[in-house]
Amino acid sequence: MAGHPALKGRVTTGPDFIGGGARPGMAYWGAHGTSMASDVLTVAPRARVLSVRVIYDHDDPARKAAKELKRDAQSRKAGKSVARGIRYAVDKGAKVISMSLGTDEWAIFSGYEKDTAAAVNYAIAKGVVLLASSGNGGSTDILDADANNAVSYPAAYPGVIGVAASGPDGGRAEFSQVHSYTAIAAPGVDIYSAQNTGGYRMVAGTSPACANAAGVVALMLSRNPALSPGQVRDILTRTATHPAGGWNVLVGYGQVNAAAAVVAAGAAGKSAVRVVPYKGEKYFGHGPADSPITHPPIDSGYLIIGGTGAGIGLLLLVGAFLLLRRPRARKT
DSSP: OTTSTTTTTTEEEEEESSOSSOOTTSTTSSHHHHHHHHHHHHHOTTOOEEEEEOSOOTTOHHHHHHHTTOOSHHHHHHHTHHHHHHHHHHHTTOSEEEEOOOHHHHSSOOSOOHHHHHHHHHHHHTTOEEEEEOOSOOOOOTTOTTTTOOOOTTTTSTTOEEEEEEOTTSSBOTTSOOOTTEEEEEEOSSEEEEOTTSSEEEEOSHHHHHHHHHHHHHHHHHHOTTOOHHHHHHHHHHHSBOOTTSOBTTTBTOBOOHHHHHHHHHHOOSOOOOOOOOOSOSSSTTOTTSOTTOOOOOOHHHHHHHHHHHHHHHHHHHHHHHHHHSOOOOOO
C-alpha cells in the first residue's frame, strides 16, 4: 500500500506480473509487499522502492488454486512472473533486488526454473545485486507443516545472496532453512513492519531478514555506487559477525554488521574483475569452416590389438564355462 505513512513518497508501484484476480484495496493485495518495503525503508530511509507483484499473498484464493497445479493460462503466466519481474526492475534502473519469496511462496513450481535463472544472470551482468530469503521450512518440529527444509529458489541460484533469519541472540531462528546457499543472516524475528490495511504488526521469517539485508546493501551503494555484485557479497560476508569456525550452513558467514559493511563499502576501490581480451590465434582448431564431427583416422594397428585381446578373452570365458559344467566323478 503505497499510501501508508511508512511508504508514502518513497514507493513506486510497478506492474502486476502474476495476476489471479486480486485488486488494490483487497485485504490480500500487497500484504506481504507492504511489510517488506517498510522493512527495507526502516534500514535505508532514503531509498526508493519499486514494488513489483510477482507472488500471491497467503490469503489470496489464487494461491490455493496454484498449489493444485492447475496448468491453465493463469498458472503459466504466474510461472513466468519472477523472471519477468527481475528483468523489469533491472530495465527500470534498480540497483538492488530484494526477493522476500521462495519456492514455497510461488506455490506452482518445486525448484529450478531456467527462465528465472536467465533473469538472474541478466541482472548480475547489469551490475544489480540480488538477495533472496533462504526459506522458512527449517523447523525440526515434526508437527510443523512447513518443516520441509527444501532447497528454496531464488536463494539457491548462483549469484543470489541467500539470507537466513537470525534471532535476538544472533543465531539461527528456529524456522530458518538450513542450506549451503545461505550467505548471511539478518534479524528475522519480531520485526516491526507496516500493514497494507494500515498500522503496523510484528512479523517473523526469512522474508523480513532479506528485506533488512537489502536495506544494508542500499546503504552500501549510497556510500559507494561503483560496487559490483561480487564486491557487495564479499563485504557482507567479510564484515558479518561470524559463527564459530567462520561459516556454517545455519547462518552462512553470520549476521550482517551494517555499520562495518557501510564503512568497508566506502573504503573499497573499483572492482578488479574485468574482461581480458584474447590475443592468440584468430580461430581455435582449423577455423570456422572446420567440421565439428571430423576426426583423425583410427590407427589400424590399435584395431588389430584390440580385436585380438577381445578374442582371447572370449575363449577364456568359454573354457571356464565348460570346466564348470564338467560332471564330477562319483565316489565308490
